[in-house]
Amino acid sequence: xxxxxxxxxxxxxxxxxxxxxxxxxxxxxxxxxxxxxxxxxxxxxxxxxxxxxxxxxxxxxxxxxxxxxxxxxxxxxxxxxxxxxxxxxxxxxxxxxxxxxxxxxxxxxxxxxxxxxxxxxxxxxxxxxxxxxxxxxxxxxxxxxxxxxxxxxxxxxxxxxxxxxxxxxxxxxxxxxxxxxxxxxxxxxxxxxxxxxxxxxxxxxxxxxxxxxxxxxxxxxxxxxxxxxxxxxxxxxxxxxxxxxxxxxxxxxxxxxxxxxxxxxxxxxxxxxxxxxxxxxxxxxxxxxxxxxxxxxxxxxxxxxxxxxxxxxxxxxxxxxxxxxxxxxxxxxxxxxxxxxxxxxxxxxxxxxxxxxxxxxxxxxxxxxxxxxxxxx
Amino acid sequence: xxxxxxxxxxxxxxxxxxxxxxxxxxxxxxxxxxxxxxxxxxxxxxxxxxxxxxxxxxxxxxxxxxxxxxxxxxxxxxxxxxxxxxxxxxxxxxxxxxxxxxxxxxxxxxxxxxxxxxxxxxxxxxxxxxxxxxxxxxxxxxxxxxxxxxxxxxxxxxxxxxxxxxxxxxxxxxxxxxxxxxxxxxxxxxxxxxxxxxxxxxxxxxxxxxxxxxxxxxxxxxxxxxxxxxxxxxxxxxxxxxxxxxxxxxxxxxxxxxxxxxxxxxxxxxxxxxxxxxxxxxxxxxxxx
Numbered sequence: 001x002x003x004x005x006x007x008x009x010x011x012x013x014x015x016x017x018x019x020x021x022x023x024x025x026x027x028x029x030x031x032x033x034x035x036x037x038x039x040x041x042x043x044x045x046x047x048x049x050x051x052x053x054x055x056x057x058x059x060x061x062x063x064x065x066x067x068x069x070x071x072x073x074x075x076x077x078x079x080x081x082x083x084x085x086x087x088x089x090x091x092x093x094x095x096x097x098x099x100x101x102x103x104x105x106x107x108x109x110x111x112x113x114x115x116x117x118x119x120x121x122x123x124x125x126x127x128x129x130x131x132x133x134x135x136x137x138x139x140x141x142x143x144x145x146x147x148x149x150x151x152x153x154x155x156x157x158x159x160x161x162x163x164x165x166x167x168x169x170x171x172x173x174x175x176x177x178x179x180x181x182x183x184x185x186x187x188x189x190x191x192x193x194x195x196x197x198x199x200x201x202x203x204x205x206x207x208x209x210x211x212x213x214x215x216x217x218x219x220x221x222x223x224x225x226x227x228x229x230x231x232x233x234x235x236x237x238x239x240x241x242x243x244x245x246x247x248x249x250x251x252x253x254x255x256x257x258x259x260x261x262x263x264x265x266x267x268x269x270x271x272x273x274x275x276x277x278x279x280x281x282x283x284x285x286x287x288x289x290x291x292x293x294x295x296x297x298x299x300x301x302x303x304x305x306x307x308x309x310x311x312x313x314x315x316x317x318x319x320x321x322x323x324x325x326x327x328x329x330x331x332x333x334x335x336x337x338x339x340x341x342x343x344x345x346x347x348x349x350x351x352x353x354x355x356x357x358x359x360x361x362x363x364x365x366x367x368x369x370x371x372x373x374x375x376x377x
Numbered sequence: 378x379x380x381x382x383x384x385x386x387x388x389x390x391x392x393x394x395x396x397x398x399x400x401x402x403x404x405x406x407x408x409x410x411x412x413x414x415x416x417x418x419x420x421x422x423x424x425x426x427x428x429x430x431x432x433x434x435x436x437x438x439x440x441x442x443x444x445x446x447x448x449x450x451x452x453x454x455x456x457x458x459x460x461x462x463x464x465x466x467x468x469x470x471x472x473x474x475x476x477x478x479x480x481x482x483x484x485x486x487x488x489x490x491x492x493x494x495x496x497x498x499x500x501x502x503x504x505x506x507x508x509x510x511x512x513x514x515x516x517x518x519x520x521x522x523x524x525x526x527x528x529x530x531x532x533x534x535x536x537x538x539x540x541x542x543x544x545x546x547x548x549x550x551x552x553x554x555x556x557x558x559x560x561x562x563x564x565x566x567x568x569x570x571x572x573x574x575x576x577x578x579x580x581x582x583x584x585x586x587x588x589x590x591x592x593x594x595x596x597x598x599x600x601x602x603x604x605x606x607x608x609x610x611x612x613x614x615x616x617x618x619x620x621x622x623x624x625x626x627x628x629x630x631x632x633x634x635x636x637x638x639x640x641x642x643x644x645x646x647x648x649x650x651x652x653x654x655x656x657x658x659x660x661x662x663x664x665x666x
Binding site for chain 1: 559560563566569573578581582
């Protein structure tokens with residue numbers, strides 16, 4: 001069990017990297033505290049798996065260091081780091097029985113056979129594999145195989161951490177939910193640091209206490225699911241988290257924030273700060289959940305054109321054109337379905353301002369991405 | 378009482394397969410069956426002899442010895458070529474120029490025709506002008522494959538190992554390349570030893586190509602003819618006379634077509650039987666309990 005620190009870590013697959021785009025992992029400093037359940041969330045190809053393989057030692061980082069409880073482990077091989085990793089596709093040793101599969105990591109380190117037996121039975125019990133122990137692993141179903149893979153990570157005492165690389169990809173939807181709960185239980189029971197890589201926000205938020213959102217080789221935000229939803233630190237987080245994602249539109253700074261003919265209300269403090277930053281690109285974002293749709297005419301609101309309404313069963317998504325740009329709003333169940341021209345407004349509290357894709361805040365101490373990672377340090 | 382419509386069109390669809398099999402297997406085989414039950418003196422004089430040739434062949438002590446020799450030979454070369462081929466495959470580089478170079482080098486013996494292989498070794502093994510023969514004698518051994526049966530055996534086996542280990546190696550190499558990287562990664566995480574990786578990941582994944590490789594090598598070596606014929610001519614004595622050579626001697630040398638045909642059929646059945654037993658055993662071993 002260990003806290004995992006990534007110190008000024010960067011990784012490139014290129015021989016002579018010149019620009020930031022050459023890096024699969026751009027320089028980052030990040031801490032996974034001991035005993036936490038974390039998710040590493042991001043789209044395909046953002047560097048999540050690379051980062052995971054660096055932590056487990058399957059890959060050596062080009063720059064920076066990996067620390068387990070403050071001790072540098074860069075030079076240690078995966079087998080010396082005492083770490084468990086579960087891969088996207090279940091890996092079982094076909095010719096062995098389930099029992100032998102689970103016992104394998106223990107036999108490799110020379111644990112006496114009677115201890116192996118009790119440990120394997122214990123883990124098999126947790127994973128509900130007890131009645132399968134005598135079977136050959138080859139004939140198991142995908143979810144049972146993945147449980148065996150997980151089990152091999154759990155049998156060893158004191159593993160530093162368990163890393164999951166999209167472990168539920170090949171599992172049927174109804175079993176996914178069950179296995180995810182199982183993982184959560186295991187986490188509570190063993191209090192092991194767990195890092196769970198996924199591209200599914202639902203999976204991430206049900207498993208993890210804190211989620212690191214990764215984009216283009218960087219961790220753009222590390223926070224609770226709620227923080228990611230309410231205060232996306234980067235436009236990508238706004239876009240990636242939530243269904244549908246955040247509405248964004250580019251605005252101009254002319255005394256006030258202007259989107260075409262419309263003025264977007266914001267605080268004086270924000271305007272002062274924006275003026276001081278001399279920004280090139282200002283984007284305003286608001287979540288569909290927070291767009292206020294008025295039932296009648298309202299002079300303080302914006303007049304927009306309804307495009308269409310999607311009924312998703314429990315709620316409806318309204319698409320409307322705001323100054324020529326398509327935006328979405330979530331309608332509550334009892335709200336009447338609008339049509340034609342309607343009035344919407346953006347509550348100031350939920351209207352977020354982004355400069356060069358990063359969130360600008362004024363009321364609280366400003367947390368942007370780079371400071372966030374320092375903060376985490 | 379016609380209750381259903383008979384449609385015999387399907388037979389036409391089976392026709393091509395039937396014809397191909399007939400020409401490729403059944404008709405030639407039937408010719409041999411035909412010879413095996415008759416005593417033929419000339420195109421117009423022949424007698425039906427029933428199972429007499431079969432009885433004669435079954436009781437022929439020369440053939441018993443050849444059969445024994447044949448089994449010994451096939452199992453010897455399998456016992457050497459399979460482990461050696463696996464080792465070579467494991468040691469071959471996997472990436473870059475080295476990989477292509479290794480593939481070419483390993484494949485070279487496979488490209489040489491059988492009789493050329495025999496000739497190469499015949500000269501290579503001679504003590505007076507051959508490098509290998511001179512080398513063996515230089516070591517103080519009285520090596521002479523044309524007069525000493527042990528040396529003859531040694532050379533015939535060595536020749537086959539040189540010629541055919543590459544086949545096993547290439548098959549295993551392709552089998553090894555097909556193992557996903559994640560298995561090795563998982564094994565490292567599980568702190569598996571090199572031996573455990575081989576025993577529990579590589580060997581099980583190689584099982585299928587090894588079965589193919591062993592069957593091919595068994596069949597080929599069990600029918601071996603050209604190489605020992607060129608190298609030793611079956612001698613010294615009859616120490617390296619294998620089944621094919623006995624057969625050829627009988628059929629063409631002595632023109633005993635009847636016994637030769639009976640012998641061919643027995644030979645064919647032995648190969649079929651051994652392959653079947655081998656294949657079923659391996660496949661049963663792999664089945665989930």
